[in-house]
Amino acid sequence: MKNVAVLGVGMHPFGVWHDSPNADMSLVAGMEALNDAGLTFPDIQAAYVGYILGWTMSGVRVMKEFGLTGIPIQHVENASATGSAAFREACLAVESGRCDVAMALGFDKMTTSISTAPRDGAMENMEDLILPAAFFAMWATRRMHERGTKPEHLAKIAAKNLNYGARNPNSQRQPKEIITPEKVLASRMVAWPLTTMMSCPIGDGAACAIVGSVDLAKKLQPDRPVIRVTASSLQSERYERGHIFQGPVVGPPQMTRDTSTEAYEEAGIGPEDLDLVQVHDAFAIEELLYYELLGLCKEGEAEAAIERGDFEPGGRIPVSTDGGLIARGHPGGPTGLAQIWETVLQLRGEAEDRQVDNARIGLCHMMGGGSVCAIHILKRD
Amino acid sequence: MTEETRTRIPIKEDFFTVPSSPQVPPKFLGTRCKECDEYFFPRRAICAKCNSQNTVDVEMSSRGTLYSYTFVHIPMFGSSAEEHKEGYGVGQVDLPEGPRLQMPLAGKQADFRVGLTVQAELSTLRRDDAGNDVVTVHFRPVEEKP
Numbered sequence: 001m002k003n004v005a006v007l008g009v010g011m012h013p014f015g016v017w018h019d020s021p022n023a024d025m026s027l028v029a030g031m032e033a034l035n036d037a038g039l040t041f042p043d044i045q046a047a048y049v050g051y052i053l054g055w056t057m058s059g060v061r062v063m064k065e066f067g068l069t070g071i072p073i074q075h076v077e078n079a080s081a082t083g084s085a086a087f088r089e090a091c092l093a094v095e096s097g098r099c100d101v102a103m104a105l106g107f108d109k110m111t112t113s114i115s116t117a118p119r120d121g122a123m124e125n126m127e128d129l130i131l132p133a134a135f136f137a138m139w140a141t142r143r144m145h146e147r148g149t150k151p152e153h154l155a156k157i158a159a160k161n162l163n164y165g166a167r168n169p170n171s172q173r174q175p176k177e178i179i180t181p182e183k184v185l186a187s188r189m190v191a192w193p194l195t196t197m198m199s200c201p202i203g204d205g206a207a208c209a210i211v212g213s214v215d216l217a218k219k220l221q222p223d224r225p226v227i228r229v230t231a232s233s234l235q236s237e238r239y240e241r242g243h244i245f246q247g248p249v250v251g252p253p254q255m256t257r258d259t260s261t262e263a264y265e266e267a268g269i270g271p272e273d274l275d276l277v278q279v280h281d282a283f284a285i286e287e288l289l290y291y292e293l294l295g296l297c298k299e300g301e302a303e304a305a306i307e308r309g310d311f312e313p314g315g316r317i318p319v320s321t322d323g324g325l326i327a328r329g330h331p332g333g334p335t336g337l338a339q340i341w342e343t344v345l346q347l348r349g350e351a352e353d354r355q356v357d358n359a360r361i362g363l364c365h366m367m368g369g370g371s372v373c374a375i376h377i378l379k380r381d
Numbered sequence: 382m383t384e385e386t387r388t389r390i391p392i393k394e395d396f397f398t399v400p401s402s403p404q405v406p407p408k409f410l411g412t413r414c415k416e417c418d419e420y421f422f423p424r425r426a427i428c429a430k431c432n433s434q435n436t437v438d439v440e441m442s443s444r445g446t447l448y449s450y451t452f453v454h455i456p457m458f459g460s461s462a463e464e465h466k467e468g469y470g471v472g473q474v475d476l477p478e479g480p481r482l483q484m485p486l487a488g489k490q491a492d493f494r495v496g497l498t499v500q501a502e503l504s505t506l507r508r509d510d511a512g513n514d515v516v517t518v519h520f521r522p523v524e525e526k527p
Contacts, residue, residue, distance in 0.1 A: 125393070126392060126393050126396055126484075126517060126518075127483055128458060128459070129392075129457055129458050129459050129460065129485065129506070129517060130453070130457070130458070130471050130483070130485065131453045131455060131458070133453070134451050134453050134471040135471075135483070137451035137453075137471075138449040138450060138451050138471065138472075138473050138483075139449070140451075141449045141450055141451055141495070142448065142449035142473075142495070145449070145495040188454070189454045190453070190454060190455070191451045191452065191453045191454065191471070192451050192452045192454075192490055193451075194451075239429040239430055241419075241479060242448075242475070242481045243429070243481070244473065244481050244482070244483050245421065245422065245423060245425070245429075245480075246422075246423070246482070246483050
């Protein structure tokens with residue numbers, strides 16, 4: 001992408017907010033993004049609204065809280081990558097020249113939308129019997145078989161993310177004490193070897209990003225560095241032997257490698273140029289595999305890199321600096337936009353306690369239902 | 382109805398056979414591409430490898446190799462079976478024809494190991510209002526033949 005900048009970002013903290021409707025949370029996130037950009041809602045020329053759980057047209061209804069200005073509003077859904085996909089559409093609208101300013105807004109209320117009761121009715125698929133965490137647990141078992149990975153490696157990733165979460169005011173999990181890998185290992189087992197603290201919580205929240213042309217970014221905030229979107233890639237699966245057709249959460253890891261290759265090419269950089277990275281760490285084993293698939297370390301070397309602390313604060317390349325899905329949370333629709341929020345703050349040097357020194361280039365990675373991969377690369381001018 | 386005569390109905394049609402004799406294992410209902418000879422589960426109209434529509438329905442093996450596994454520590458959704466109350470195993474199983482399946486496993490965590498031979502069996506989840514047993518398929522580790 002040549003001509004897209006992030007003008008403003010905003011979030012409603014992720015958490016369990018039983019008494020906050022989607023519209024209220026969205027208004028908090030959206031107004032924060034508008035204020036951050038120095039814009040008002042009538043300046044927005046197109047909106048892309050993402051949520052996973054909710055009735056049809058929920059996005060339009062939420063947008064009415066901001067105003068009724070006749071702009072095109074498009075609903076976007078791509079499972080966990082919903083917010084990322086909405087962001088991509090907003091970027092493409094600006095890059096194409098169709099509009100100067102576009103808003104991407106994501107919201108969801110997982111805590112009231114997901115029923116934990118046994119699903120006794122008609123089954124859509126045979127695998128509906130199985131807890132989705134099991135599919136990711138089997139990635140871990142296989143990795144342990146092939147590479148000798150230990151649960152301690154997964155615990156170290158989760159502890160890092162939880163301790164990052166403590167430094168993020170918008171994080172759902174903000175532990176009051178330092179989390180050790182031992183504590184992560186001692187938490188309740190969900191699907192062996194994954195424990196609760198190695199898994200993201202369900203939650204509620206909203207997040208928003210406003211994008212516009214680079215010229216507009218310079219005009220609106222002349223004293224602030226321009227944060228460009230230099231790559232936006234979205235891919236789905238390619239068939240290979242061993243592909244599992246049952247269920248959407250079991251996509252091949254290769255998709256992340258292919259999508260990142262495309263994104264690096266578009267941005268004209270390599271993984272060695274990245275200063276920080278956000279990934280879809282719904283489960284700690286995912287983050288481990290993405291280190292390699294994104295090229296942050298060589299294949300088979302993720303465990304050694306974890307032991308060295310490569311991805312910790314002050315490490316070679318900090319990952320999940322806002323706590324990731326494991327700590328910051330994963331309400332669904334807004335998750336990908338929370339990654340954009342974090343990366344923009346980091347690149348501006350506004351990330352306070354969790355600031356990565358002189359961060360200039362950041363990558364955001366999301367998976368949607370294991371079946372799509374979305375990657376954005378942001379760069380400070 | 383007695384245990385012997387109760388009807389077994391699959392949780393989902395067109396995924397596996399339900400033999401009339403409890404001694405006969407279920408077979409998986411799949412698709413073979415007549416152009417490139419790739420096999421798929423579940424059934425599909427178009428080959429995912431070469432995009433040919435020249436495909437045919439097949440029955441596939443009921444025995445495979447355990448590629449990966451886990452043990453879930455919460456009760457199985459939609460099951461009232463005693464064996465699923467404390468949790469259940471889940472496995473990814475490679476059939477000799479090629480497809481990789483994702484199914485519950487019978488047994489405890491210590492029974493599972495990557496590379497084990499596993500055998501498909503029908504597993505009763507619950508009884509429906511008409512008194513039929515609702516069944517799915519699970520795999521059980523078996524002794525490997527030398």
